[in-house]
Amino acid sequence: xxxxxxxxxxxxxxxxxxxxxxxxxxxxxxxxxxxxxxxxxxxxxxxxxxxxxxxxxxxxxxxxxxxxxxxxxxxxxxxxxxxxxxxxxxxxxxxxxxxxxxxxxxxxxxxxxxxxxxxxxxxxxxxxxxxxxxxxxxxxxxxxxxxxxxxxxxxxxxxxxxxxxxxxxxxxxxxxxxxxxxxxxxxxxxxxxxxxxxxxxxxxxxxxxxxxxxxxxxxxxxxxxxxxxxxxxxxxxxxxxxxxxxxxxxxxxxxxxxxxxxxxxxxxxxxxxxxxxxxxxxxxxxxxxxxxxxxxxxxxxxxxxxxxxxxxxxxxxxxxxxxxxxxxxxxxxxxxxxxxxxxxxxxxxxxxxxxxxxxxxxxxxxxxxxxxxxxxxxxxxxxxxxxxxxxxxxxxxxxxxxxxxxxxxxxxxxxxxxxxxxxxxxxxxxxxxxxxxxxxxxxxxxxxxxxxxxxxxxxxxxxxxxxxxxxxxxxxxxxxxxxxxxxxxxxxxxxxxxxxxxxxxxxxxxxxxxxxxxxxxxxxxxxxxxxxxxxxxxxxxxxxxxxxxxxxxxxxxxxxxxxxxxxxxxxxxxxxxxxxxxxxxxxxxxxxxxxxxxxxxxxxxxxxxxxxxxxxxxxxxxxxxxxxxxxxxxxxxxxxxxxxxxxxxxxxxxxxxxxxxxxxxxxxxxx
Numbered sequence: 001x002x003x004x005x006x007x008x009x010x011x012x013x014x015x016x017x018x019x020x021x022x023x024x025x026x027x028x029x030x031x032x033x034x035x036x037x038x039x040x041x042x043x044x045x046x047x048x049x050x051x052x053x054x055x056x057x058x059x060x061x062x063x064x065x066x067x068x069x070x071x072x073x074x075x076x077x078x079x080x081x082x083x084x085x086x087x088x089x090x091x092x093x094x095x096x097x098x099x100x101x102x103x104x105x106x107x108x109x110x111x112x113x114x115x116x117x118x119x120x121x122x123x124x125x126x127x128x129x130x131x132x133x134x135x136x137x138x139x140x141x142x143x144x145x146x147x148x149x150x151x152x153x154x155x156x157x158x159x160x161x162x163x164x165x166x167x168x169x170x171x172x173x174x175x176x177x178x179x180x181x182x183x184x185x186x187x188x189x190x191x192x193x194x195x196x197x198x199x200x201x202x203x204x205x206x207x208x209x210x211x212x213x214x215x216x217x218x219x220x221x222x223x224x225x226x227x228x229x230x231x232x233x234x235x236x237x238x239x240x241x242x243x244x245x246x247x248x249x250x251x252x253x254x255x256x257x258x259x260x261x262x263x264x265x266x267x268x269x270x271x272x273x274x275x276x277x278x279x280x281x282x283x284x285x286x287x288x289x290x291x292x293x294x295x296x297x298x299x300x301x302x303x304x305x306x307x308x309x310x311x312x313x314x315x316x317x318x319x320x321x322x323x324x325x326x327x328x329x330x331x332x333x334x335x336x337x338x339x340x341x342x343x344x345x346x347x348x349x350x351x352x353x354x355x356x357x358x359x360x361x362x363x364x365x366x367x368x369x370x371x372x373x374x375x376x377x378x379x380x381x382x383x384x385x386x387x388x389x390x391x392x393x394x395x396x397x398x399x400x401x402x403x404x405x406x407x408x409x410x411x412x413x414x415x416x417x418x419x420x421x422x423x424x425x426x427x428x429x430x431x432x433x434x435x436x437x438x439x440x441x442x443x444x445x446x447x448x449x450x451x452x453x454x455x456x457x458x459x460x461x462x463x464x465x466x467x468x469x470x471x472x473x474x475x476x477x478x479x480x481x482x483x484x485x486x487x488x489x490x491x492x493x494x495x496x497x498x499x500x501x502x503x504x505x506x507x508x509x510x511x512x513x514x515x516x517x518x519x520x521x522x523x524x525x526x527x528x529x530x531x532x533x534x535x536x537x538x539x540x541x542x543x544x545x546x547x548x549x550x551x552x553x554x555x556x557x558x559x560x561x562x563x564x565x566x567x568x569x570x571x572x573x574x575x576x577x578x579x580x581x582x583x584x585x586x587x588x589x590x591x592x593x594x595x596x597x598x599x600x601x602x603x604x605x606x607x608x609x610x611x612x613x614x615x616x617x618x619x620x621x622x623x624x625x626x627x628x629x630x631x632x633x634x635x636x637x638x639x640x641x642x643x644x645x646x647x648x649x650x651x652x653x654x655x656x657x658x659x660x661x662x663x664x665x666x667x668x669x670x671x
Contacts, residue, residue, distance in 0.1 A: 006038060014041045018435050021431055053444075067571075072097055084363060090450050096125060096133075102446045107445035113449050117163065173415070187405075204403065212255050221274050263334055310346060322464050336375070345404065393461070435499040439507045441506055518566055523624075534631075566628075598623075616654075
């Protein structure tokens, strides 16, 4: 496949496919690296299949695999998993096990909801695994055949597809590191003074909202009123310093101030904030202080600087997340950054665009945008340097403005470590909708996919700040989510997922397998996925769990959260007919009958792993898996299951037992 620039003819062809992104053709062409990756539906995907794939011939095809019948547990601590803060990922070491089981070296592996491309990383790493991982997998799977597979990756999100492309190509990490260091040094030379205080260096600046007392109308600096100065913890209630009224933060309204926004050339309103703490370093010494007159004068000077370099000023897109901060004046992308942060980012971006390593530097640049934004919460009792909430664009009343030089310096080594094993990698990456794949029929040997989870995450909204810097945005018309702002309910979600699975069915070779990794606490969403699979023609042969070992923010806080993902193994019937089992009605009673039988068969005493199956989230997951395997609707969501577990069964140490099992467990625990 010969590398060349996208042409007008290529772009016209790409527009015929669903999911063509929003943005100027020039930006799309500039982002693309043909033929391996395009920032639009990839017109070279068919050529990739013709080059690396094997045509399907029913007469000579003798492929056979049983479903991968094992639960998988794999952590999130790998370098390439953590180097970018994109919303959701599956550990590539977990995906490798499925690829090695279902495919042969040289097979085509597809993921049309690829996110940051972990399926591609897994397919490529099958050709050069790390020694310890190789030994571990060979112990589990003694007949494994090592060798690279050829991944085809697709995502509706331009930022996701760009990350996937860079994660799945060979990178000169030394050249990247030198270029990134040179860019930081050049920017620091001009703008490093903005982060100096006396003899020290400002690592973080803590900003506090100013609120209005509903009782007397006086202004309250939230930090001064609510923060415990010794522990840093925030009190839920505090007294108004003017009238003494006992208040909660929700009782107050924000104090808004009017200012001239040079980017919008109009007056704008934004919440008043006051810098309350500086976290500094002087050599090896770390200390804190309140901003003094000199510090405040520097901040005033910064406010009067005119930014010469370009930066995005797009209006946040319509949505529940992207418009959630309108009430405090964060209406456009640039409002999410303090002035000096924006100065540094704009200069970095200008230098990156001139670099021959602009593609990987762009991923490095976007990797810290959320941490450097006003979404970075001040949490003095937490050791993590950056604390934005995942899965949301929430902005706290106490914001931690971080030093961008320190943030990006730390990422250089992490990127080099994450990409050092990328050697000889090959992949085809496309930016478009899974409802309309630019691929021929029956061309793929295996599919691993992690589709959207109903209303769990609003991907296009969460990606908007990243994509604003790219100048290319997700086309949300075919985004498969439940979202009121997009007027998409459960029926619309199911319709879109059915179209996606129909595409998967079309491009998968007969008799081959698809692994669907899925996470949701809603029985309605589970049923929608079942129906979409059934309509497409797939047969679900097995359901297992995938434990990522660490929980997300929503999993920690939501009472109905499901803490493990389910893995559905489905296949395309070889004779081409749709052998759909009739849909059966599930009920609350079928759920409780399964749960009761499950508790009867589980060990009452033993090691932690055996008893862990008695926890609520695993009982729910096993119940869902049982219903899917039997082609039944799931009648209860996780919140209902968790509630009734407490009502119907005995609970000990976060685990559930039948009444007759309790004396045995209690006796064992005493020993």
